[in-house]
Amino acid sequence: MSRVPRRRAPVSSHLDAPQIAALRRALLGWYRRHARDLPWRRTRDPYHTWLAEVLAQQTRVETAIPYYERFLAALPTVADLAAAPLDRVLELWAGCGYYARARHLHRAARAIMTDHGGRLPTTAAAWAALPGVGRYTAGAVASIAFGERAAVVDGNVKRVLARLLEITDSIDAPATIARLWSVADLLVPPRAPGDFNQALMELGARVCTPRRPACATCPLARWCRARAAGVQADLPRRRARRTVPEVHAVAAAITRRRAVLLCQRPPHGLLGGLWTLPGTHVGLRALNPPAETTPPSQDRPQLLRSHLRAQHGLDIVAGAALGTVRHDFSHRRLWLHVYAAAIRGPARSASPENAVRCAWVPLSKLDSLPCAALDRRAFELFVARHSNPRGRRRT
Structure with missing residues (x-):
């Protein structure tokens, strides 16, 4: 007789309100003690935050720092970015890869100047309405620069949450992605949402790593289902890659x-x-x-x-x-x-x-x-x- 896979309970049944509050405190406490000193964390300037988050999506932090500093030295404001020719923006991005990010920055900057009077949006919804700005970037800028209670889900956050809840479905599946966003929405606190989001990403980058996660030093270990089941190294799972022409x-x-x-x-x-x-x-x-x-x-x-x-x-x-x-x-x-x-x-x-x-x-x-x-x-x-x-x- 075949076994029917048991359905995973939603996070609300895995963690009650006091536990969620304790998890938030533990993660924020860890972050305040161990966060890396990065140039974009020394400011709440939304333009700086936006640039940093776009860079960090496909580039290692160590590589992103000189690009961030060079870009801001050349184009210190959103007005400067909008006024620059695209060739100049691409030149500043040279060597960083994934050049669509630079084109999207340029398009969005011009939209900010023409449609928003040069004022950067203050909400995730307004950021997401800009050309080339996705849900992750919108949530990151709104929470970090403006303190909005908006979630972020990037590759690091996916890994942390998949292990925390022992999600065995492919994290590439639309249903799983929707679930991860729901979990992130629930966990992000009304106070210090930007620090919490950065803490989740920092945890995934430095502790809850793809290989050999350092569970012994993880502030969320006591709530982690994957660790309790001994399967943290096997998660998250991805779809098998299809053959491409x-x-x-x-x-x-x-x-x-x-x-x-x-x-x-x-x-x-x-x-x-x-x-x-x-x-x-x-x-x-x-x-x-x-x-x-x-x-x-x-x-x-x-x-x-x-x-x-x-x-x-x-x-x-x-x-x-x-x-x-x-x-x-x-x-x-x-x-x-x-x-x-x-x-x-x-x-x-x-x-x-x-x-x-x-x-x-x-x-x-x-x-x-x-x-x-x-x-x-x-x-x-x-x-x-x-x-x-x-x-x-x-x-």
Whole structure:
């Protein structure tokens, strides 16, 4: 006879009001003793808090700090951010990755100036109404900068709550995510909600870690169901990753007097506004091409030549294959095959619908250019060639 999995009780039946109050006190007490001294925790300026929370979503704290300081030095107010061209914002973000965050910051800053008279919103609901601002960011800024009783759920908080309640369902499932938000809403206190939210995130980052959680030093250990059951190392659970289609693209490394020809992706969509080598991976549908655009290796130089003629008005000759780089997106695995190339004739005009901005960029400036990780690895293929006196060819 098969066992029926027992249903997990909601948090309200797991913890009564006095226990929730005790949990809050324990977590806040731990946080006040052990919180890291981070630059954005020394201020309640909502602009600073907003920038910090956006940076922290996909970047390690140690890496985020210099970007935070550099960004504020260059664009100290939301008005400065809104007035800056997008290229400048992306330049300040260069190397931090996940450039959509920078584009969303820029769009939201312009909305604040045009729709809110330059005043930053004071509630989570108003923050969430801005373009590119999600529920997590809205709750974080509203609670930390304005003291609103608003919850946050990021990766660290998901892990803490999944273990606290011994949630065995996938934390990627919509029903589980909704449950975690409900739990977070219940737990966040009316007093010091910002400190409580930061404490939950700090706990997940430093104690309730993905591997080898330090349960012996955890302020929530006495209430943790997973620890009581001895399954804390097995939680949280995630859905099995689905197989994603593979796409092959070709790109040209065209160099001239220690400079390389690069093009800027369209401003919208995945990797929008970032610089890359010219090739078949560039365009609004760049990462979702039909299957027939994945050519056998012997046809790639001809495909590259045809594409660059149509897209950029360039007549090129493709030379040696420099190598291949791989990048995994959530919905695609992209293989980018990079070829050395030279321009053999005068440039023609590309059709208006295909026109893409291109520029000669000195090799010495590549490190400061806003580029995706995929492109930086592609750059390394030809930069190494030019840096090696034995293997270098002048083009």
